[in-house]
Amino acid sequence: MNLKNPNEKGRFGPFGGRYVPETLVPACHELEKSFIEAWEDDSFRKELDFLLSDYAGRPSPITECFNLSAELNCRLLLKREDLNHTGSHKINNVLGQALLAKRMGKKRLVAETGAGQHGVATATAAALLNLECCVYMGEVDVKRQELNVFRMKLLGAEVRSVESGSKTLKDAVNDAMRDWVATVEDSYYCLGSVMGPHPYPWMVRTFQEVIGTEARKQSEEILGTTPDVVCACVGGGSNAIGIFSGFIDSDAELIGVEPAGGAAIGRGVPGVVHGMESFLMQDEFGQVLEAESISAGLDYPGVGPEHSYLSSTGRARYESVTDDEVIAAFQLLSRTEGLIPALEPAHALAWISREREYLTGKTVLLNLSGRGDKDVGQMMEILNV
Amino acid sequence: MSENVQIESVLQKRIDSGKKALVVYITGGLGEDWIQTMHSVIAAGADVVEIGIPFSDPVMDGPIIQMANDYSMKSGSTPVTILNDLREERPAAPLAVMTYYNLAYRMGHERFAASLASAGISGCILPDLPLEELDIWSESAANSKIETILLAAPTTPDERLVQICTRSSGFVYAVGLLGVTGMRSELADSAIEIASRLKNVTSKPVLVGVGIGSPEQAVKACEVSDGVIVGSAVVQEMIKASSPEKVGELVSTFREALDKNS
Numbered sequence: 001m002n003l004k005n006p007n008e009k010g011r012f013g014p015f016g017g018r019y020v021p022e023t024l025v026p027a028c029h030e031l032e033k034s035f036i037e038a039w040e041d042d043s044f045r046k047e048l049d050f051l052l053s054d055y056a057g058r059p060s061p062i063t064e065c066f067n068l069s070a071e072l073n074c075r076l077l078l079k080r081e082d083l084n085h086t087g088s089h090k091i092n093n094v095l096g097q098a099l100l101a102k103r104m105g106k107k108r109l110v111a112e113t114g115a116g117q118h119g120v121a122t123a124t125a126a127a128l129l130n131l132e133c134c135v136y137m138g139e140v141d142v143k144r145q146e147l148n149v150f151r152m153k154l155l156g157a158e159v160r161s162v163e164s165g166s167k168t169l170k171d172a173v174n175d176a177m178r179d180w181v182a183t184v185e186d187s188y189y190c191l192g193s194v195m196g197p198h199p200y201p202w203m204v205r206t207f208q209e210v211i212g213t214e215a216r217k218q219s220e221e222i223l224g225t226t227p228d229v230v231c232a233c234v235g236g237g238s239n240a241i242g243i244f245s246g247f248i249d250s251d252a253e254l255i256g257v258e259p260a261g262g263a264a265i266g267r268g269v270p271g272v273v274h275g276m277e278s279f280l281m282q283d284e285f286g287q288v289l290e291a292e293s294i295s296a297g298l299d300y301p302g303v304g305p306e307h308s309y310l311s312s313t314g315r316a317r318y319e320s321v322t323d324d325e326v327i328a329a330f331q332l333l334s335r336t337e338g339l340i341p342a343l344e345p346a347h348a349l350a351w352i353s354r355e356r357e358y359l360t361g362k363t364v365l366l367n368l369s370g371r372g373d374k375d376v377g378q379m380m381e382i383l384n385v
Numbered sequence: 386m387s388e389n390v391q392i393e394s395v396l397q398k399r400i401d402s403g404k405k406a407l408v409v410y411i412t413g414g415l416g417e418d419w420i421q422t423m424h425s426v427i428a429a430g431a432d433v434v435e436i437g438i439p440f441s442d443p444v445m446d447g448p449i450i451q452m453a454n455d456y457s458m459k460s461g462s463t464p465v466t467i468l469n470d471l472r473e474e475r476p477a478a479p480l481a482v483m484t485y486y487n488l489a490y491r492m493g494h495e496r497f498a499a500s501l502a503s504a505g506i507s508g509c510i511l512p513d514l515p516l517e518e519l520d521i522w523s524e525s526a527a528n529s530k531i532e533t534i535l536l537a538a539p540t541t542p543d544e545r546l547v548q549i550c551t552r553s554s555g556f557v558y559a560v561g562l563l564g565v566t567g568m569r570s571e572l573a574d575s576a577i578e579i580a581s582r583l584k585n586v587t588s589k590p591v592l593v594g595v596g597i598g599s600p601e602q603a604v605k606a607c608e609v610s611d612g613v614i615v616g617s618a619v620v621q622e623m624i625k626a627s628s629p630e631k632v633g634e635l636v637s638t639f640r641e642a643l644d645k646n647s
Binding site: 009017018019020021022023024025026027164165170171174177178181182183184185270271272273274275277280282284285286287288 | 486516517540
């Protein structure tokens with residue numbers, strides 16, 4: 001059994017939908033139709049599979065953490081999305097969407113980025129497939145992720161610094177949507193997570209299901225069964241939905257970990273922004289609150305609608321961790337396993353570390369969604385070294 | 386609750402007299418004298434005033450209205466304070482609110498519609514609420530006799546234009562170009578195109594907005610449309626901290642140009 005597809009209005013239960021300016025409605029219809037056709041086309045799937053394996057390096061392995069398992073008294077496995085080309089799971093989605101953009105005859109990719117991982121992945125795919133690329137990034141993130149800004153430029157992309165609102169991911173999405181409203185005829189909006197208007201949450205999930213499909217098979221080979229707990233960080237939620245997709249019909253507990261400063265499910269209520277109805281951090285009047293997290297990639301006040309749905313049905317559980325817990329987890333994995341995680345998956349590890357008593361004796365699969373090279377500069381400052 | 390003045394009948398009256406309709410957008414709560422600005426704009430010849438209620442994430446708005454939003458919110462404006470400011474007023478023209486859907490969603494559809502009505506508002510524009518998601522809001526709006534004005538875009542296919550015109554009340558908002566609100570150096574060809582496509586399928590007033598920054602552009606758009614919506618140009622004048630009279634003077638230049646050419 002797989003995750004359910006949304007209904008014809010793009011809804012997962014009551015969540016999702018398509019709340020966009022009229023200008024973009026026809027573009028969303030066209031995208032939905034093109035995606036369905038492409039996904040049913042063997043040649044598209046073959047081309048994508050080829051790029052995922054021979055270009056991006058899939059399948060990604062699962063690594064068993066013997067040292068850290070001993071320390072935590074559980075059996076911890078990592079799905080190594082950090083080993084993909086460009087250093088995170090983002091490439092899975094981007095290769096799919098860039099191929100689709102090409103197939104639709106679009107000339108230019110527009111993307112938003114927080115930590116820069118999705119921006120780098122988009123710039124990479126654009127370079128490979130000979131598309132123009134423009135990435136919107138909040139001014140705050142441009143500063144704290146300068147290496148990724150340079151990477152994007154090196155790859156030939158234009159990076160536009162966003163100075164409105166909180167100057168982070170939320171505002172980068174606003175500006176990317178404004179760009180798309182103006183350039184919809186030639187440009188393709190390459191959204192980076194399972195969010196936005198239908199069909200994005202569904203399409204991005206579909207491209208990320210490769211994580212769960214591989215992990216299911218691999219964990220059964222290693223454990224002889226499915227893990228007790230599957231855990232991933234959640235900003236918009238694409239890496240989490242990717243790995244959850246492989247275990248939705250298993251007995252595994254599914255845990256999504258949000259940053260305390262951007263806990264849409266933990267602290268939000270339903271709302272509508274960026275084209276979707278979902279949990280959202282907002283004030284009493286419906287103004288969207290600015291998220292505050294150490295991790296640029298999770299610095300987002302909303303969450304993908306399917307996570308809101310999985311939370312409402314109880315199939316997945318959403319927890320939050322503080323920045324301090326994340327910093328400790330970042331160091332813990334580096335020290336014990338020789339793996340420097342990105343700050344985003346360090347959230348998931350922070351939850352595992354905090355809940356070690358509850359997890360004693362259990363098998364735990366963590367989606368290590370990205371590597372930490374991009375965060376080293378920021379951590380040097382935080383740790384004062 | 387008194388019956389609100391109906392936007393559609395006011396605009397229709399203007400059009401029937403052989404003139405073009407002028408709708409002016411101002412940002413609610415922008416400056417302490419924004420209510421005076423509203424009256425001044427009406428005195429200068431606006432048939433309807435759109436009151437923008439600032440939202441944190443205005444994806445259909447360009448830099449000027451974004452900036453106005455920020456100023457207004459930083460000075461403490463909320464949907465409640467803006468509607469309260471209007472409650473005691475008896476403006477000489479009907480008002481519409483332009484904001485984003487989450488403010489209505491958060492307050493609750495019925496309550497939001499009722500609070501607009503009790504503040505003397507006749508219409509509402511929610512640019513991020515397309516046809517497919519309209520039902521819940523339009524029912525609540527109808528219950529409070531609020532006219533829901535829908536947007537039609539250059540990208541909208543013909544059969545969809547018909548649906549939009551059928552469900553829009555007050556007028557049909559023809560988005561003049563591919564892009565967000567703001568002034569442009571020239572009127573886009575798409576403005577004329579969308580207006581004429583709409584005029585072919587509806588008898589409701591068709592007004593062009595987005596990209597109408599000068600009286601000349603307004604006149605040109607009105608060669609086909611029944612009128613125009615002027616937003617960023619007026620809001621820019623408000624931001625310059627000029628007086629309500631100055632904003633009124635700017636609006637008069639639009640009114641005069643339209644009247645001279647109709």
